[in-house]
Amino acid sequence: MSDDIILATEGLTKDFKGFTAVDDVTLRVRRGSIHALIGPNGAGKTTCFNLLTKFLEPTRGTITYNGRNITATKPTDVARLGMVRSFQISAVFPHMSVMENVRIALQKKRGESFDFWRSERTLDTLDDEVRNLVGAVGLGDFVAAKAVELPYGRKRALEIATTLALDPEMLLLDEPMAGMGHEDVERIAALIRRIAANRTILMVEHNLSVVASLSDTITVLARGRVLAQGDYATVSKDPRVIEAYIGAGHG
Template sequence: MEDVILRTEGLTKAFRGFVAVREVSLAVRRGTIHAMIGPNGAGKTTCFNLLTKFLEPTGGRILYNGRDITRSSPADIARQGMVRSFQISAVFGHMTALENVRIALQRKRGDCFDFWRSERVLKRYDGQARELLDAVGILEFESVPAVELSYGRKRALELATTLALEPEMMLLDEPMAGMGHEDVGRIAELVKRMAKGRTVLMVEHNLSVVADLSDRITVLARGEILAEGDYEAVSRNPRVIEAYMGSGHA
């Protein structure tokens, strides 16, 4: 049997009568990179918000490692090992890159962020923080405030803080959004490295990135699953081609 780490059964979300996600049944296999794609308004980000409980579903179930997490809080889900990034980079702008990663590492102490503790106590995390910054290729910027980093390096920093939480599964919301060609290639390689030994579910508009990275793809349209399979299969699916016509992503 397939080793499924994340499964949804009939996942649905309605907003005052408008159904944004309808009966989505998804199965993400452990150790894979699974992409969720679709034209604008397809329900991808809503689906992400449901999976990580930033939104409550109207119907259906979410199972993570076989456990029903449909009513769990975002913090509970993160503690279980499923951690997400956001489409807009979420780092502390006026803290250095090192300090940002150090804060994430403090989670190991029981979710207590000791902003008021002495520098000596906080420095215990510096070695691990530098290893993570090196892993994402921005160690040389450890003393630079996050607000001064380029967009691509901010995204790399966010990935470092996500790794600091030691996730079993990572949910990446458009990790390449707004990047130039050079940054896209660098972050794509970084995602590939980060995926070793983990499971990744990502929303991404850049189809060349999806083709290169993904083991399996789920295509959403109007809140429903339109097609699933590897890139070759979904890219030739007539319904997928029709859904992308005129959307600017074909």
């Protein structure tokens, strides 16, 4: 497999008692790209994501990350290899501040305990790194705010910051724009573009205008199978894709 490919699947399949949710999916994600997984409701996107991040075991097929077969690897070990799923494993503690949340994530990356009992001085050694991460996601003015008090879009930015603290080479974003207003969507899209400068991103996203503006490559799933793949201009003109979305009641 080419060094250019960071994540690949061959014949990835998941059956649930007579129902095939993911059907013979072969995927190639290019290193350094933003790759979107889209499709109408029930297309198998979430199941596919759960297979890639090892929250589900495939019925058949293989998953390779950085040239290594991770088909039977545990989710925590996959994260240690550098492939991290945001909004699922990122732990945001609601009654702790933005600063404290990111600091805990940094300690996790270093393999340390959460250090609740350590001296402030020991923890302060991380503060420059914490401030850099908080600033990178646009939360510089919110360092002392409790996570629970943040507006929805800012909370998602905090979740991304705690994920970035793990220093992933590849980031999987599960519907990063879900439930957001226009202003938050633009802010998070700009953040994704910024953090993609030195890592690979695979995202499941319903907002097609976001997909169009952010993605280098798009894989369209329908009924668990790959329907089309390419850039937005290519897949949006594909008659099968148009039919799949209109047939599923999407404009």
